[in-house]
Amino acid sequence: MDGIDSALFDSPVMVRRLLPGDLEAALEIDREVFGGYDPAIFQAFCEYHGGSSLVAEVNGILAGFVLGFKHTPFEGRVFWLAVRPTFQSRSIGMRLMLEVLRVFRQMGALSSTLEVRVSNKKAQSLYSLLGFRMIGIIPSYYSDGEAAIIMKMRL
Numbered sequence: 001m002d003g004i005d006s007a008l009f010d011s012p013v014m015v016r017r018l019l020p021g022d023l024e025a026a027l028e029i030d031r032e033v034f035g036g037y038d039p040a041i042f043q044a045f046c047e048y049h050g051g052s053s054l055v056a057e058v059n060g061i062l063a064g065f066v067l068g069f070k071h072t073p074f075e076g077r078v079f080w081l082a083v084r085p086t087f088q089s090r091s092i093g094m095r096l097m098l099e100v101l102r103v104f105r106q107m108g109a110l111s112s113t114l115e116v117r118v119s120n121k122k123a124q125s126l127y128s129l130l131g132f133r134m135i136g137i138i139p140s141y142y143s144d145g146e147a148a149i150i151m152k153m154r155l
């Protein structure tokens with residue numbers, strides 16, 4: 001780790017709402033983690049689900065984001081969570097999740113749900129730590145044929 005990297009590593013993480021000016025950097029992170037989502041999706045979350053779409057910033061650099069929305073009046077759905085690879089494993093994903101769950105609660109949600117690839121053990125362990133439990137599995141959910149685990153937690 002060089003000087004700049006170590007300075008960034010020690011910098012505080014700020015979580016705030018996703019803004020239109022973040023879209024370029026969010027898309028860059030999405031590409032880095034092979035999300036491959038349509039830019040229009042980010043635009044739509046910014047426009048329609050701004051309160052539950054959040055970013056984590058470290059020294060002005062976008063380190064990660066979570067896109068959430070109110071799926072039903074009582075359920076908050078986590079659509080997509082991603083942390084820039086160079087910023088992973090320093091609890092930024094955890095911070096973003098804790099904050100979006102807090103927002104869901106404030107919006108009146110009683111539970112939260114999400115889907116995760118069966119192979120994505122890191123995300124699964126993060127969600128389990130937060131209290132999510134597996135409630136089902138959808139075979140061939142993703143475009144490459146992989147199954148999704150459906151997880152849910154009470155808020």
Ligand SMILES: CC(C)(COP(=O)(O)OP(=O)(O)OC[C@H]1O[C@@H](n2cnc3c(N)ncnc32)[C@H](O)[C@@H]1OP(=O)(O)O)[C@@H](O)C(=O)NCCC(=O)NCCS
Nearest residue numbers: 033081082083088089090091092093094116122123125126
């Ligand atoms: C999944 C992802 C968002 C996690 O982000 P992250 O910032 O690296 O996650 P965190 O550091 O908050 O937590 C995950 C790790 O810390 C552990 N962890 C976090 N907080 C912890 C705590 N308080 N106590 C113990 N363990 C903790 C997790 O088990 C996991 O372990 P690891 O990093 O040693 O493998 C990130 O890896 C990513 O962007 N992956 C690609 C996209 C993706 O898979 N998104 C999820 C789609 S469902």
